[in-house]
Amino acid sequence: MKDSRHGNGLGAERSESIRAIAAFSGGLDSILAGTLAHRAGIDIILLHVKHLWSGGKEAEERLRAAAARVGLPLRIVDATVEHLDVVRHPRHGYGVGVNPCVDCHIFMLKIAKRVMEEEGAHFVVTGEVLGQRPKSQHYKALLEVAEESGLGSRLVRPLSANLLPDTLPVERGWLRRENLLSIQGRGRDAQLTLAEHLGIRDFPQPAGGCLLTEKVYAARVRDAFAHVGKANVGVEEFELLGVGRHFRLSEDVKVVVGRDEGENATLARLAADRVRIDPVDIMGPTVLVEGAPSDDDLALAGALGARYGDHAGRHSIRLKVLRSGAEKTIDVVPLDPADPRIAAWRLGG
Ligand code: SF4
Known part of the structure; x- marks a missing residue:
């Protein structure tokens, strides 16, 4: 019996097995691109590159399930630490946030190239669509990305390939132009129609988006870069910037206030060498203070945190302050919610 993936009328007739790595974010476009190439007779390995903003364990489970549904093998590469340098020192600058x-x-594509070589694959496929993102997916950017990743003409974007220069797989006859598409722009209709056509019905809905694009998070990251230096903002610091309310009290003092029990637990886990303040006898937030706070700064940070505690009818609140392993208690008066300093201190509004 003939192998249905080779010489099936979709791809070119050949005896050699052609393999490709398909970059896999878990989104519909990457599923479509990998599936299109697979239906054209290419052996596909899906590749997901994990980083701090790619969605954690739940996202990983969704990816595994999506890969299993389309019946393609999945490789996950954890690039969390190396990716931080991309965020700290982007050669092409940031988008609307610090993205x-x-x-x-x-x-991502440099990693895909490495995996392509390790797996003995011939090229790389992505779900990028011409013009879908104004800053990073316009014509020139797509060509630049192909060049700078080192993939050059071994990078194929099947969804927009017929609007872009020919690639090696087309020149070699591994892929035919008639099996590649001319989708462009921000609309989703063409992709939804294609999903229907390919029988892909159960696909992940777009996630909330990358935290790096968000205004509030970006303001916190910029503040951290300016005050502690880019090199000192590591995995835990970037994680902490996404938790709680953040306030810069002065050049030397920043305060983070938990918003719920889950965040309080995260702040406790990330306390490291920061000062930690917890309420003693009311329900209220955990507070972290970083920098070089004086005793007055700690009292102010405690009063700020207590403003968000459950202190109905009480004037003075007792707090436990843990600094460098030493514990003491202080009493503070919660700040008035209308105190204008609160909004002025707040990072990112
Ligand atoms: S939105 Fe931009 S910065 Fe965030 S993961 Fe995607 S490409 Fe990277």
Whole structure:
């Protein structure tokens, strides 16, 4: 019996097995691109590059399930630490937030190239669509990304390939132009129609988006870069910047206030060498203070945190302050919620 993936009328007739790595974010476009190439007779290995903003364990489970549904093998590469340097020092700059999308794509594709070589694959496929993102997926950016990743013409974007220069797989006859598409722009209709056509019905809905693109998070990251230096913002610091309310009280003092029990637990886990303040006899937030706070700063940070505690009818609140392993208690008066300093201190509004 003939192998249905080779010489099936979709791809070119050949005896050699052609393999490709398909970059897999878990989104519909990457599923479509990998599936299109697979239906054209290419052996596909899906590749997901994990980083701090790629969604954690739940996202990983969703990816595994999506890969299993389309019946393609999945490799996950954890690039959490290396990816931080892309965010700290993007050569192509940031988008609306601190999202270095062009550099991020190049970084991912350099890893895809490495995996392509390790797996003895011939090329790399992505679900990028021409013009879908104004800053990182316009014509010139797509060509730049192909060049700078080192993939050059071994990078195929099946969804927009017929609007882009020919690639090696087309020149060699591994893929036919008639099996590649000309989708462009931000609309989703063409992808939804294609999903229907390919029988892909159960696909993940777009996630909330990358935290690096968010205004509030970006303001906190910029503040951290300016005050502690880019090199000192590591995995835990970036994680902490996404938790709680953040306030800069002065050049030397920053305060983070938990918003619920889950965040209080995260702040406790990330306390490290920061000062930690917890209420003694009311329900209220855990507070972290970083920098070089004086005793007055700690009292102010405690009063700020207590403003968000459950202190109905009480004037003075007792707090436990843990600093460098030493514990003491202080009494503070919660700040008035209308105190204008609160809004002025708040990072990112
Ligand atoms: S949105 Fe975030 S994860 Fe996606 S390319 Fe941009 S920086 Fe990278």
